[in-house]
Amino acid sequence: MKSNKNPVEDKYGATDADYEYSGAASRSAWPPLIFSGLLAAALVAVAWLRYDDLRQWELTGGSIRMYAIERLCYELGGVWLFPVFLICCAVLLFYAGIKQYRHRRRLIRL
């Protein structure tokens, strides 16, 4: 049996993870796309909610709790930057999901 340590691609363009079977989800191309899509949607929702909170806070004043990265984004680029950062993460995540979906589709067709 070959080594399972290095995630390098073989002659099929598959990595070690592609040879593992852990259940029905291992046989389908859809799960990575669905999970990444759900996570991306959650990130977009968080981005919208935070944008809304920050906009309301700017209009009405008072105090608001922010994580360090959110505060840094706010100080650098205002209300927009943190939601844009989250949306970029969502896009990258969804792109990774699409890539994995295509990869599995290709393996299924072999």
Added chain:
Amino acid sequence: MIFIYQIRSLEHKTEACPDLICPMCNQQGGVHLTVRQRYVWWIGPMCPSGKFGIAWCERCGDRILGVKWDRSLRERYKSIRSTTSTPLRLWRGMIVIPAFFLLVILAVTYFGKRHEAQRAANEQQKEALLAAPLPGDIYRAHDGGQMVKINENSAAASNDVYALYKVVGRSGDSVFVVAGNATRISTAEKPINPYTDGFWEEIEKETTAFNGKPIAISHQSMVKYGYFSRLMKSKDDMPGSIMSATRNHDKK
């Protein structure tokens, strides 16, 4: 904080499946199936994941892609997997490591509380002895020394004498004490830290006699503030303090 950990994998069982056909090369007789399980290793094994299977064929020499597993291979995997169970030792880290940290926390809390109780008892004893000084009481004290100006904005104590002081009498607000012959003198250039281990024990060991000349200390400031202040102050005299008091008249 950086955690260095490993993801390791445990091989539960490997079986040859000569009756199965390899979905990659469509040949029978070479399929092998193994059931494995990953876990985190940090000081000990912990957090075992779900099990997974890897199949390979000795005829074509390839592993079988997860997306290519056919019904017979899946059913064989399920039947092999059902005969395996996660060994308890893979959970060891989850029990041993938190138990270790819990033990450390409990030990620190216990010794901290014991130290605090000891300190409070000492303080109570000191207050009781200072409230009613009797001849023969011994104080571990320093007399505060004199204030010396270092520059425009700062000053420090100099000639601050750390010694054992023995009570020899009391009259009104005056408590008369005599200093032991073993002393440590703290200066602005070379300050003394009386909290180092064995500091007072050394002075006690070296003290063989007490001076004859009594010093009058204000009892009121001693009780009220814990000060060790001369009643007849000289210019620039600083208040000293009594670190602890003992009443063991046979000792010295």
